[in-house]
Amino acid sequence: TVKPRGGDGNSANGSKRRITRRSSGSSNGKTNTITAKNKGGKTHYKQTKSISSAAPLANASVIFSNNHLLVVNKPAGWHCQPNEATTTTSTNLDASTISEGSRKCLVTKLKVDQMGGGSDGTFLLPMHRIDQPCTGVVLLAKNTKAGSRIGKAWRDGKVCKDYYCVVEGPLTDLIQRSSTPFKNDGTYELKGLLRQNNSKSRSVTVRHLPPNFNKDTHKNSRNGGRYCQLEWTLIQPVFAPKNGSSEYNLICVRTNSGARHQVRAMLAQLGKVPIAGDLRYGASASLGDISVALHARTLALPSVKLGDMDLSVPFVAPIPSEWKSFFGLREVDLPKQ
Numbered sequence: 001t002v003k004p005r006g007g008d009g010n011s012a013n014g015s016k017r018r019i020t021r022r023s024s025g026s027s028n029g030k031t032n033t034i035t036a037k038n039k040g041g042k043t044h045y046k047q048t049k050s051i052s053s054a055a056p057l058a059n060a061s062v063i064f065s066n067n068h069l070l071v072v073n074k075p076a077g078w079h080c081q082p083n084e085a086t087t088t089t090s091t092n093l094d095a096s097t098i099s100e101g102s103r104k105c106l107v108t109k110l111k112v113d114q115m116g117g118g119s120d121g122t123f124l125l126p127m128h129r130i131d132q133p134c135t136g137v138v139l140l141a142k143n144t145k146a147g148s149r150i151g152k153a154w155r156d157g158k159v160c161k162d163y164y165c166v167v168e169g170p171l172t173d174l175i176q177r178s179s180t181p182f183k184n185d186g187t188y189e190l191k192g193l194l195r196q197n198n199s200k201s202r203s204v205t206v207r208h209l210p211p212n213f214n215k216d217t218h219k220n221s222r223n224g225g226r227y228c229q230l231e232w233t234l235i236q237p238v239f240a241p242k243n244g245s246s247e248y249n250l251i252c253v254r255t256n257s258g259a260r261h262q263v264r265a266m267l268a269q270l271g272k273v274p275i276a277g278d279l280r281y282g283a284s285a286s287l288g289d290i291s292v293a294l295h296a297r298t299l300a301l302p303s304v305k306l307g308d309m310d311l312s313v314p315f316v317a318p319i320p321s322e323w324k325s326f327f328g329l330r331e332v333d334l335p336k337q
Helices: 106-112 144-155 171-176 260-269 323-327
Strands: 017-022 031-039 042-047 061-065 069-074 136-142 162-167 188-196 204-207 226-238 248-255 296-298
Touching: 031 144, 042 323, 061 323, 069 106, 106 136, 136 144, 162 323, 171 188, 188 260, 204 260, 248 260
Parallel strands: 136 296
Antiparallel strands: 017 031, 031 042, 061 069, 069 136, 162 248, 162 296, 188 204, 188 226, 226 248
């Protein structure tokens, strides 16, 4: 509880009243709102907004960079693209004047740091996105040629992406609802139809494929949904003493499609194993940094030709260092794949 200076906070009639004070730890001049209410002769205070400014986001580390591409390892908290109507251009790239929404945009940050192409280092085309609370490989083109060729590979489904996910709960339902493709490496396949809940919601719903479903004749629609498929393998069980569930597992998920929240929704709704920290899709508890334990581990472009680069060799993003405290996982301890 917080008691403001200049009185005991009691009102004459015991009703609620609002008190504001300037944040002592914030440099942006924001105020904190406190609600006071008299109950039984005592005044109770409830803080309704954090009085301290948000901690600065960690910088993305560079995995690869040349005159065609920039590949970075995105920390949790960054938007891959501006989530607002206005866009920061090369003419107003000033860290002190960019809008609040753009301050959390990874592309804007990389442009401010002149990590892109062009004469001023600000030409960057994001080729895909990762959800804000998630981490991992993000690929950006530094020129239009690279953007065009990579964009075509994405549209043709010729991009290989692996995700590392820590999921909570037993794998029984996920195994039962998956099929086993013609492989002998412990790979399972999960399929479903995904649709957006409504125009105002960012969440999606995935349902099982109906009997006699034919993906070649299926047409995407609002009612029918978009056909989605992923493959997954178990990497190892995970001990997570700081979380509520009794069982956690690290799995590797592979998909060549890019539907919004596809991996998160399919694992949670079809497999009954939500990703750790993913409260939107049913996780039992949040993680300490409010992240979701979905990490874009690798990305490869086997069909793309850019100079003498061999893009069939995947770009690899080390797992977040926070996973050591959350799950006891370290990059050096992961099995080689």
